[in-house]
Amino acid sequence: MNKSERWFERAQAVIPGGVSSPVRAFRSVGGKPPYVAKAKGSRITDVDGNEYVDLVGAWGPAILGHAHxxxxxxxxxxxxxxxxxxxxxxxxxxxxxxxxxxxxxxxxxxxxxxxxxxxxxxxxxxxxxxxxxxxxxxxxxxxxxxxxxxxxxxxxxxxxxxxxxxxxxxxxxxxxxxxxxxxxxxxxxxxxxxxxxxxxxxxxxxxxxxxxxxxxxxxxxxxxxxxxxxxxxxxxxxxxxxxxxxxxxxxxxxxxxxxxxxxxxxxxxxxxxxxxxxxxxxxxxxxxxxxxxxxxxxxxxxxxxxxxxxxxxxxxxxCTPDVYMHLDAMADQVFAIISDALTKHRVAHQSQRAGNLFSFFFTDKPVHTYDDAKTQDTAAFGRFFHAMLENGVWLPPSAYEAWFVSAAHTDDDLAIIARAADVAARAARQ
Ligand SMILES: Cc1ncc(COP(=O)(O)O)c(C=O)c1O
CATH class of the missing domain: 3.40.640.10 (Type I PLP-dependent aspartate aminotransferase-like (Major domain))
Incomplete structure (x- = not known):
C-alpha cells in the first residue's frame, strides 16, 4: 500500500466516502485518489512523490498556476x-x-x-x-x-x-x-x-x-x-x-x-x-x-x-491581457493534442470548446444537452483518465467536467500531455 492508499483508508474511516467533495473520490473512474502534498505552477505532486501536469487547476481558481x-x-x-x-x-x-x-x-x-x-x-x-x-x-x-x-x-x-x-x-x-x-x-x-x-x-x-x-x-x-x-x-x-x-x-x-x-x-x-x-x-x-x-x-x-x-x-x-492570450493559446494546443490522439486511435469522441474552456465527450454524437452528454461511454473515459494519470497528467476524474489550463503551463507540459494522450487514447479504444 502506498502513502496515498493509506491516507484514503484513514479518510474513509472519518470522512464520508473519504472526501470533502464527492467527485474527488474517483467513484466514476474507479481506483483510488492520490493524496496531494503540494502544487506549484502547472504541476501537482502527490504524497508518494509522483508529479503530474495539472489540467484541473483546483477546478478553476488556479488561473495563474498554483502558488503564484x-x-x-x-x-x-x-x-x-x-x-x-x-x-x-x-x-x-x-x-x-x-x-x-x-x-x-x-x-x-x-x-x-x-x-x-x-x-x-x-x-x-x-x-x-x-x-x-x-x-x-x-x-x-x-x-x-x-x-x-x-x-x-x-x-x-x-x-x-x-x-x-x-x-x-x-x-x-x-x-x-x-x-x-x-x-x-x-x-x-x-x-x-x-x-x-x-x-x-x-x-x-x-x-x-x-x-x-x-x-x-x-x-x-x-x-x-x-x-x-x-x-x-x-x-x-x-x-x-x-x-x-x-x-x-x-x-x-x-x-x-x-x-x-x-x-x-x-x-x-x-x-x-x-x-x-x-x-x-x-x-x-x-x-x-x-x-x-x-x-x-x-x-x-x-x-x-x-x-x-x-x-x-x-x-x-x-490576469493581464498576456495571460488571457497565453490561456487561449494553451487551450488551443491541449485541445488539438487530445483531439488528434483520440482521432488517431479511432475513439468515438466530440471535442467541445467555448472560450478557453474545453472538454471531450466519449460519444459519436455532438453534445448540446444533458441528455446528449449522458450518451457518453464513461468506461472509455475511465480508461483514458487512468492512462493519463499513470503517464503524468492530472485530469478531472469525471467525464462531465471541463479541463483547465493556466498561465503557468509551458511547452514542456504540452510534450508530457502529448506523450500521455497517445497511450491513453489507445487505452480508451480497447
Ligand atoms: C457554474 C458554477 N456555479 C456554482 C458552483 C458552486 O460553487 P462552489 O463549489 O464554490 O460552491 C460551481 C462549482 O463548480 C460552478 O461551476
Missing amino acids: PDVVAEVANVAKNSFSFGAPCPPEVELAEAIVSRVNAVEKVRFTNSGTEAVMTALRIARAKSKRDVIVKFAGCYHGHADSMLVAAGSGVATLGLPDSPGVTKGAAKDTITLAYGDVKALEEVFAARGNEIAAVITEAIPANMGVVPPPPGFNKRISELCNQYGAVFIFDEVMTGFRVSADGWWGIEGTREDWAPDLFTYGKVIGGGMPLAAVAGNAEIMDLLAPAGPVYQAGTLSGNPVATTAGLVTLRN
Missing part, C-alpha cells in the same frame, strides 16, 4: 495581521472595485465564501425583487448544492448519476422548473404559461459542468429579453467562466450593456485565487436590496476576510 509567488507573498503579508476580523477591511473594497472596473454591468458586489452561497443569495434577491417563487434552470447546469438547484444538476450530481438528491424537499423542488439547455421554444412556452410566477432564470454562462457545451448563438441574449419582457431576474452564473475566459468573463465576450445584460452575476473560483471566496454582483439598484442597504438578509462570519480577498485581488491584478 505574488499571491503567496501578499497572502503571507496580510496573514500576519490576522486571517479574519469580522469587520470591514480595505482588501474587500479593492477587490470589489477591481470587479466593478472589469465588468461594466456590475456596480456592486457582495462577497460570500462559496459559489453555492453566491447562487443562494442571487436567488433570494430575485425572489424578493420579483415577489415570485419559481426559478427556471437548465438540465446539466450546476449552480452549487443549494436545495432548489439540485434538480437535474451537473458536476458531481451528473458524475455520480444521481437522479436528484434525497433531503431536498418537494417544496424546494416544486419551485424549480428544469428545461433542456438551449431550448428557446420551451423557455418561451414556460414564460407564456407561467410568466407571472417566474422569479428568475439562471444559467451557466457556458455550461461546463456536464462537460463543455457552447451556448447556441443568441441563447443568452434571448433569456435576457424574455426575463425583461416578463419581469423576471436573469442570473448569469459565471462562477466557472468569470475572469477566466476573458478579463470580464463570458458576458464580456458575448454581451454589451447596450445590447443585453444579466441582472445578477455570480462569481467564484478565480476571484478567490484558490481561497474560499465567491460573490454575487449586479447593478446598484438590485444589489442594494441586500441588508443592511435593503431588506434581503445575507451574511457570513468569514465573508470578505482579508486573506481571501487579498488572494483574489493579487490574482486578478496578475
Whole structure:
C-alpha cells in the first residue's frame, strides 16, 4: 500500500466516502485518489512523490498556476495581521472595485465564501425583487448544492448519476422548473404559461459542468429579453467562466450593456485565487436590496476576510491581457493534442470548446444537452483518465467536467500531455 492508499483508508474511516467533495473520490473512474502534498505552477505532486501536469487547476481558481509567488507573498503579508476580523477591511473594497472596473454591468458586489452561497443569495434577491417563487434552470447546469438547484444538476450530481438528491424537499423542488439547455421554444412556452410566477432564470454562462457545451448563438441574449419582457431576474452564473475566459468573463465576450445584460452575476473560483471566496454582483439598484442597504438578509462570519480577498485581488491584478492570450493559446494546443490522439486511435469522441474552456465527450454524437452528454461511454473515459494519470497528467476524474489550463503551463507540459494522450487514447479504444 502506498502513502496515498493509506491516507484514503484513514479518510474513509472519518470522512464520508473519504472526501470533502464527492467527485474527488474517483467513484466514476474507479481506483483510488492520490493524496496531494503540494502544487506549484502547472504541476501537482502527490504524497508518494509522483508529479503530474495539472489540467484541473483546483477546478478553476488556479488561473495563474498554483502558488503564484505574488499571491503567496501578499497572502503571507496580510496573514500576519490576522486571517479574519469580522469587520470591514480595505482588501474587500479593492477587490470589489477591481470587479466593478472589469465588468461594466456590475456596480456592486457582495462577497460570500462559496459559489453555492453566491447562487443562494442571487436567488433570494430575485425572489424578493420579483415577489415570485419559481426559478427556471437548465438540465446539466450546476449552480452549487443549494436545495432548489439540485434538480437535474451537473458536476458531481451528473458524475455520480444521481437522479436528484434525497433531503431536498418537494417544496424546494416544486419551485424549480428544469428545461433542456438551449431550448428557446420551451423557455418561451414556460414564460407564456407561467410568466407571472417566474422569479428568475439562471444559467451557466457556458455550461461546463456536464462537460463543455457552447451556448447556441443568441441563447443568452434571448433569456435576457424574455426575463425583461416578463419581469423576471436573469442570473448569469459565471462562477466557472468569470475572469477566466476573458478579463470580464463570458458576458464580456458575448454581451454589451447596450445590447443585453444579466441582472445578477455570480462569481467564484478565480476571484478567490484558490481561497474560499465567491460573490454575487449586479447593478446598484438590485444589489442594494441586500441588508443592511435593503431588506434581503445575507451574511457570513468569514465573508470578505482579508486573506481571501487579498488572494483574489493579487490574482486578478496578475490576469493581464498576456495571460488571457497565453490561456487561449494553451487551450488551443491541449485541445488539438487530445483531439488528434483520440482521432488517431479511432475513439468515438466530440471535442467541445467555448472560450478557453474545453472538454471531450466519449460519444459519436455532438453534445448540446444533458441528455446528449449522458450518451457518453464513461468506461472509455475511465480508461483514458487512468492512462493519463499513470503517464503524468492530472485530469478531472469525471467525464462531465471541463479541463483547465493556466498561465503557468509551458511547452514542456504540452510534450508530457502529448506523450500521455497517445497511450491513453489507445487505452480508451480497447
Ligand atoms: C457554474 C458554477 N456555479 C456554482 C458552483 C458552486 O460553487 P462552489 O463549489 O464554490 O460552491 C460551481 C462549482 O463548480 C460552478 O461551476
